[in-house]
Amino acid sequence: xxxxxxxxxxxxxxxxxxxxxxxxxxxxxxxxxxxxxxxxxxxxxxxxxxxxxxxxxxxxxxxxxxxxxxxxxxxxxxxxxxxxxxxxxxxxxxxxxxxxxxxxxxxxxxxxxxxxxx
Numbered sequence: 498x499x500x501x502x503x504x505x506x507x508x509x510x511x512x513x514x515x516x517x518x519x520x521x522x523x524x525x526x527x528x529x530x531x532x533x534x535x536x537x538x539x540x541x542x543x544x545x546x547x548x549x550x551x552x553x554x555x556x557x558x559x560x561x562x563x564x565x566x567x568x569x570x571x572x573x574x575x576x577x578x579x580x581x582x583x584x585x586x587x588x589x590x591x592x593x594x595x596x597x598x599x600x601x602x603x604x605x606x607x608x609x610x611x612x613x614x615x
Contacts, residue, residue, distance in 0.1 A: 500531040500610035504603070507615060508539035509548060515540065516554040518615035519563035522572065532572040533610065535603050541580045544595050568594040575602060 503522045507514040519534070526532040536543055543549050543560070552560040567574070575598040576591060588597045 498529055498531060499525075500533070500606075501525040502606045502610040502612045503532070503534045504612065504614045505534060505536050505540040505543070506538040508542035509552060510539055512552045512560070513554045513556075514615050515543060515552065516556075516558045516560050516563070518613070519560060519567065520558060521613060523563045523566050526567055526570040526572055531610075532567060532570070533575060533606050534567065534572060535575040535577070535598070535606065537577040537580050537603075541576050541584055541586055544574065544576050544581070544586060544591050546592050568592075575606070577603075 501522065503518050505515060505518045522532050522534055543564075546561070546564065549560050549564060572594065574595040576586065576595055578597050578599050581587070581597060591597070
C-alpha cells in the first residue's frame with residue numbers, strides 16, 4: 498500500500514480541476530492506498546460542504562460523492578492555516594475529517610507520499 502498526497506489549490510472557480518483531483522484521490526483510496534488531500538489557496542473553500550455540494554464538472558462528475566467516499570475511507574483533508582484565515586475559515590467551521598494544518602505538515606506528508614498537484 499502506497500501513500501498519495503493530493504494538493505489542491507483550485508476551488509469553485511475551477512470545478513473541473515477540483516473534481517478531477519478528488520476523483521483521482523478516490524481511485525487511490527478505492528485501491529487501498531493511504532490518501533491525504535491538502536487544500537491551499539482557493540481550494541480551502543471546499544471545506545465548506547454546502548458550497549462543495551453545488552460543484553459539478555462539465556463531465557457530470559459531482560464533487561460531494563468523492564468527498565464523502567474519502568471521508569468514509571478515513572482520508573484526511575488538511576486545510577492550509579494562512580489560506581483559511583485569509584478567507585475567514587476557522588477550525589470550528591470544518592466538517593469531519595478536515596483539519597487546519599501548516600506548510601510544515603504539507604512537506605512532511607510529501608516526504609512520505611507520491612504527490613499530485615492540481
